[in-house]
Amino acid sequence: MQDQYILKLENITKTYPGVVALNDVSLDIKRGEVHALVGENGAGKSTLIKTCSGAIEPDSGNIIINGKSFKKMTPKLSESNGIAVIYQEFNLVDGLSVAENIFLGKALRRNAICIDRKSMEEKAAEIFKSLDIKINPRTNVRNLTVGYQQLVEIAKAVSENAQILIMDEPSAPLTNAETGKLFEMVDKLKASGVTIIYISHRLDEIFRLSDRITIMRDGNKIETVETKKTDVEYLVTSMVGRKLTETYPHRDTPVKDEVLLEAKGLCGNGLRNISFKVRRGEVLGFAGLIGAGRTELAELIFGAATREKGEIFFKGKPVAPRTPQQAIDAGIALVPEDRKRQGALLDIDIKGNISMAILRRISHFFVVNKQRENRIAEDYKNSIKIKTPNLLQKIKNLSGGNQQKVIIAKWLATEPELIILDEPTRGIDVGAKHEIYKLINELVESGKTILMISSEMEELMGMSDRIIVLAEGSITGEIARSDFNQELIMSYASKTEKEKAA
Numbered sequence: 001m002q003d004q005y006i007l008k009l010e011n012i013t014k015t016y017p018g019v020v021a022l023n024d025v026s027l028d029i030k031r032g033e034v035h036a037l038v039g040e041n042g043a044g045k046s047t048l049i050k051t052c053s054g055a056i057e058p059d060s061g062n063i064i065i066n067g068k069s070f071k072k073m074t075p076k077l078s079e080s081n082g083i084a085v086i087y088q089e090f091n092l093v094d095g096l097s098v099a100e101n102i103f104l105g106k107a108l109r110r111n112a113i114c115i116d117r118k119s120m121e122e123k124a125a126e127i128f129k130s131l132d133i134k135i136n137p138r139t140n141v142r143n144l145t146v147g148y149q150q151l152v153e154i155a156k157a158v159s160e161n162a163q164i165l166i167m168d169e170p171s172a173p174l175t176n177a178e179t180g181k182l183f184e185m186v187d188k189l190k191a192s193g194v195t196i197i198y199i200s201h202r203l204d205e206i207f208r209l210s211d212r213i214t215i216m217r218d219g220n221k222i223e224t225v226e227t228k229k230t231d232v233e234y235l236v237t238s239m240v241g242r243k244l245t246e247t248y249p250h251r252d253t254p255v256k257d258e259v260l261l262e263a264k265g266l267c268g269n270g271l272r273n274i275s276f277k278v279r280r281g282e283v284l285g286f287a288g289l290i291g292a293g294r295t296e297l298a299e300l301i302f303g304a305a306t307r308e309k310g311e312i313f314f315k316g317k318p319v320a321p322r323t324p325q326q327a328i329d330a331g332i333a334l335v336p337e338d339r340k341r342q343g344a345l346l347d348i349d350i351k352g353n354i355s356m357a358i359l360r361r362i363s364h365f366f367v368v369n370k371q372r373e374n375r376i377a378e379d380y381k382n383s384i385k386i387k388t389p390n391l392l393q394k395i396k397n398l399s400g401g402n403q404q405k406v407i408i409a410k411w412l413a414t415e416p417e418l419i420i421l422d423e424p425t426r427g428i429d430v431g432a433k434h435e436i437y438k439l440i441n442e443l444v445e446s447g448k449t450i451l452m453i454s455s456e457m458e459e460l461m462g463m464s465d466r467i468i469v470l471a472e473g474s475i476t477g478e479i480a481r482s483d484f485n486q487e488l489i490m491s492y493a494s495k496t497e498k499e500k501a502a
Contacts, residue, residue: 006031006195007052007083007164012061014047016397019389021047022058023219029164034186034196036206036227039216039239040429042387042399045199048216049166053085054078065164082163086153086170092141099124099137102156127155131188133181147178154185165189166197171205172427183208201429203232217241240431247434248462251441255465256280260449261301261314261332261418268308269296271473275310278418283440283450285464287457288493292470294453295337298420301451302334303327314418328357333411337423337453339400343407346396350388351377353395354409380409384439401432408439419443420451425459437463457486471495 007029014022022044029035037045050056052063054073063070065081073083092101099120100107108119124137133151141149150170157165167186171179186196186209198209206213207227215222215238222238258280266274271293278284286294299305301312303321312319314330321327324334336342344353354377355362362372377391386405388398395403404424411419421440425433440450440463454460460467461484469477469492477492 004030006066008062008064009048009052010062010064012048012051012063013059014051014056015059017389019397020219022051025061025216025219025221027214027221027224029195029197030212032190032193032195033211034190034198034209036210036213037197037199037216038201038203038206038213038235040399040401040431042218042402043216043239043429044219045216046168047219049085049168049197049199052078052083052164052166055085079160082161083166084157084160084162084164085166085168086150086157087168090149090153092149092152094140094142096141097121097137098135098139098141098144098152098155101141101152102127102137102159104156106160123159124155127158131155131158131185133185145178147174147181150174150178150182151185154189158189162194164195164197166199168199169201169427170198171200171202179205201427203235203430206235207232215239236430239429240434248459249434249438249441251283251444253281253441253445255282259313259316261312263301264311264313266297266300266307266310266312268310269293269300269305271296271300273310274300274475276468276475276478278449278451280417280449281444281447282465283444283452283463285460285467286451286453286470287460287467287489288470290455291472292493293473294470295422296473297470298334298336298422298451298453301327302332302420304334328414328416331415331417332420333414333416333418334420335404335407335411335422335424337426339403339407344395344403344410347394349392349394350381350386350398350406351391353406354380354413357410358413376413377409380412384409384412385435399428399432401428401435404428404432404436405439408436412443416448418449418451420453422453423455424452425454425456433459457489460489461486469493 005028009025009027012022012025025048039045047056051058052073054075054077057072063073093104102124103120108116110116121137128135135148135151141152171182174182190196200206210227212224213227213230213235214224215235217239256279259277260280262277264275274297288294296305300307303323303326319330321330340346351373355373359368362369381388381391384405386409387402395406425436444450452463465481467479467484467489468475469489471493476495479488
C-alpha cells in the first residue's frame, strides 16, 4: 500500500548565533491534504519550509519525500522531487510576460538557439484554463494586480508538476475578492491531488482551508491537531503559550478636548476636500477599501506627497510640511504600511534602525554620539520588549512583530506627539498583534495621539475611539464608537461618486 505520508521531517534542528530556530522538529504531511502551519512570528514556520525547499541547510535531521530520505536539500533537488514554494515576496520578473515568467529557467525551444514563445504561451493558456484563471499569457507581469501575480506564481508551480505546494502567507497582500480566488485555487489543487502546506496568520483562512494544523512556538513543534476538532481559542493559547484574555486590551484614558491636528479642505495625492479633527489622546481610525485614499492621506500629512489645496493645523498653528523631515520637526511620525520597503533598512542592525531618524539630534559636527545612540536603542528595546539577543542583530533576522516594534521605536525616538500607524499589524501573528495593541494603549496613556489605518475592520473597531471612512479619495462617513458596526462601515466604504454627491 502506498505510504499515506508524502513528506516526513524527522528531528530537524537549525541554530543561528544566539537563536535556536528549529529544535528537533518532526512532522508528517499526508498525501493530498491541506496542512496548515501556525505560530507566532519567529516560531520557526518559515525556517522549516526553507529546509524543505533547499533554501536553508538544517544542522541535523532527515527530510523524507515519497519514501526517499535526504540529510539536506538543494533548490534543484527539491524541485526535482516535486516541491514548489510560493513565498510572500514573489519571484517574478517585471520585464517579462506571464508565459515567460512561468517558464523562466526552463524555456521551451524550437531548437538549441531559438525560444518557442508560441508554445510557452499555448502551454500557459492550458494551465490557466485548467485552473479557471482568465489571464492573457502575453501580458507583462508588471501590468497585473498583486492578486493576479499570486495566481501566476501558482501557475508556475503547476507547470513544474508540483506534488507538494508550500504557500507562505499567500493572502497577505490580497484584497477580499482576490483572496476568494486564491481559496478556489487551493480547492482545485487539492482536488487534483496536490498536497498543500499553508502558512497564514489569518486563522479564519486556516479553518476554511486546512485538514490538519501543526502549531509551532519558539522553534518547537507543540502538536498537530485535526482542524474540525479544534477552535480559535485553543490555537491562540497554544501558539502564544498563554491565554489572551482580551483580543483588544481595554483603554480607560479619556480623550482630551484639545484638538491636536485639524485638516481643512485637503486636496492632492488623489484626495479631494478632506476635513477632520483629531483630539489629544485619541485613536482615530481610518477605514476604506483598497485605493480609498487612506495611505495617500497619511503621506499628505507627513509631507511625503504634494498638497495642492487646503490647510493643516497642528496644536492650533498652521503647518505646511513639504518633506517628512519638516513633519518630524513639527512632532509628527509615520509608521508606513510596507515595513520591509519603507519602514526599515533590513541589512542594518537594530541600533542603526532605531537611531536613523534622529541622527542629527545625537550628532556633533557630523559625528554620532555612540554612547547616546546605544542608550536610546537599549531603552526602547526594553520599554517596548523587542525580542533580540542584542542590538547588533540585523533587522531582517527578526520576526515580523519585532521588526514592527523596531520601526515604531525609531519613530518614538523622534519624540512625536502625533503618530500615524498605517496597517500596524499587517503580516504579524496574533500574539505580536496583542503586544502592538497594548503598546498603542500605552502611547495614548502617555499623551500621544494616534491616526490608525487598517484594513482589518475588527481591529479598527477594537482600537479606535472614532472611525472616519474614505471612498475614492473623499470622506464618506464618520462613526462614533457607540455606533461601530461592520455593515455601517462597509456601506460608507462602498459609496460611489454619485452617492457621495447626493
